[in-house]
Amino acid sequence: MTQASAPRRKVDRDEVFVEFTKSICPLCKTPVDAQVNIRDNKVYLRKRCRDHGQFEALVYGDAEEYLTSARFNKPGTIPLTFQTEVKDGCPSDCGLCPEHKQHACLGIIEVNTGCNLDCPICFADSGHQADGYSITHEQCELMLDAFVASEGEAEVVMFSGGEPTIHKHILDFIDLAQARPIKNVNLNTNGIRLATDRTFVAELGKRNQVPGRxxxxxxxFDGFEERTHLEIRGRDLRTFKQRALDNCAEAGLTVTLVAAVERGLNEHELGAIIEYGIDHPAVRSVAFQPVTHSGRHVEFDPLNRLTNPDVIRLINTQRPQWFQKGDFFPVPCCFPTCRSITYLLVDGDPGNRTVVPIPRLLNVEDYLDYVTNRVMPEAGIREPLEKLWSASAFMGTATTEEQLRATAEALDCADACGIDLPQAVKDLNDKAFMIVVQDFQDPYTLNVKQLMKCCVEEITPDGRLIPFCAYNSVGYREQVREQMSGVPIAPVVPNALPLADRLTTTPYGSKTVHAEEGESSS
Structure with a gap:
């Protein structure tokens, strides 16, 4: 007689399933099914391609904040026109197609692919390649008109590249934008020409004096250490950055410092960048962007990347006298996990600064909570906050200044905050400072649910408005470059870690491939 074997016991998975969505294969860019899971209080995107296997990437470093961010998901606004039709579904019909859920808060025009740098990381894969292009006056006009047709009165257009300042007609392009119902122009630059051509900076300053524009x-501005500059930009640009900022201050131009933040490289410099920005007369804001692993980039591990909550925690840790948990809030016009913002009131001299985040003085959470409606906020405060917590908000614009002033008048500051609030409201141009944390999606992290609410759009020379993350991840950038240059463009294969370094035990007891072996073609 044989002894009965012990009954088998079921085992719980080590993760919580959150939702089903769609993404793309990071190698062949084919749309694939995907799932979002929580493990160890972090959020991961897992997907499988029939030809290239299974992939997984970290998409959010704080599961609790990921789940609660849904309260800040504002209903989208329908653009005045759509440029494409729905045929194959997102992300294959950009754009904008009628299924897109949001209008364009920010339109981006890439005026060229050429650059005076060949940065080791460049999502646009720009530089001195022979397959590049530059847009013409006629193409720029068409692109601006497409933006206005979609928006009516557009808030912000950004001229980018490549390096836009080396385009021989960049000042003309700014004039074309200012001649249209577009309130503000942003110039996205590495600063080399700003550091070496004061006449050019003066011309930009003149255009900053145009009434209503x-x-x-x-x-x-990635940091202060030589290693940071060499590994991100390929050369030491610290002197150029300082000269560019000083020239901008002399010309009366407002500057946002934009730091690409890479794990293990410059993440320890965030607090110093904020402090430097607060102290420099030209700088009114800082934007931190975890590195987007599309185009050119350094070797990376999709499971060990920086995300928005990681950047915010680093800021809090590096400047605890200024920041604490709860000072940043998601931006509701895009998908709320994509971007977070805070505004500061700043008083005092360097070395004796008082810095108070506005969310300490006003219950921003209640005004931007679109789901639970715990309170019935006054419409007079909610509207300015909606415009401040928006992808179209940039310091130095009349709109942002107006909404900051309306918000500041509703602030409540006890003596303990250390700010002379009436004086701060009076001198708001000098006292207010903005910090943005923006995590753009790449071929590993792309989630169609987020993409459909994107409000940052690339404007193409043929008049389409394509969501920024789709443009850089799905293959639209290569398509446009090939059309404009006439040179076939080979897709860039993600430069991920070697295959053997990315095998882990799955909840099913087998092995999962997080990325396929691949060498970058750049």
Missing amino acids: SVNIYLQ
Whole structure:
């Protein structure tokens, strides 16, 4: 007689299933099914391609914040026109197609693919390649008109590249934008020409004086260490950055410092960048962008990347005298996990600063909570906050200044906050400072649910408005470049870690491939 074997016991999975969605294969860019799961209080996207296997990437470093961010998901606004029809579904019909859920808060025009740098990381894969292009006056006009047709009165257009300042007609392009119902122009630049051509900076300053219009500088600024510059930009640009900022201050231009933040490289410099920005007279805001692993980039591990909550925690840790948990809030016009913002009131001199985030003085959460409706906020405060917590909000613009002033008048500051609030409201141009944390999606992290609410759009020379993350991840960038240059463009294969380094035990007891072996073609 044999002894009965012990009954088998079921085992719980080590993750919680959150939702089913769609993504793309990071190698062949084919749309695939995907799922979002929570593990160890972090959020992961897992997907499988029939030809290339299974992939997984970290998409959000704080599961609790990921789930609660849904309260800040504002209903989208329908654009005045759509440029394409629905045929194959997102992300194959850009754009904008009628299924897109949001209008364009920010339109981006890439005026060229050429650049005076060949940065080791560049999602646009720009530089000195022979297969590049530059747009003409006629193409720029068509692109601006497509933006206006979609928006009516557009808030912000950004001229980018490549390096837009080396385009021989860039000042003309700014004039074309200012002649249209577009309130503000942002110039996205590495700063080399701003550092070496004061006449050019003066011309930008003149255009910043046009009534009802502004020109703002979006300046690459990744940190202060030589290693940071060499590994991100390929050369030491610290002297150029300082000269560019000083020239901008002299010309009366407002600057946003834009830091590409890579795990293990410059993540320890975030607090210093904020402090430097607060102290420099030209700088009114800082934007931190975890590195987008599309185009050119350094070797990376999709499971060990920086995400928005990671950046915010680093800021809090590096400047605890200024920041604490709860000072940043998601931006509701896009998908709320894509971007977070805070505004500061700043007083005092360097070395004796008082810095108070506005969310400490006003219950921003209640005004931007679109789901639970715990309170019935006053419409007079909610509207300015909606415009401040928006992808179209940039310091130095009349709209942002107006909404900041309306918000500041509703602030409540006890003596303990250390700010002379009436004086701060009076001197708001000097006292207010903005910090943005923006995580753009790449071929590993692309989630169609987020993409459908994107409000940052690339404007193509043929008049389409394509969501930024789709443009850089799905293959639209290569398509446009091939059409414009006439040179076939080979797709860039993600430069992920070697295959053997990305095998882990799955909840099913087998092995999962997080990325296929591949060498970058750049």
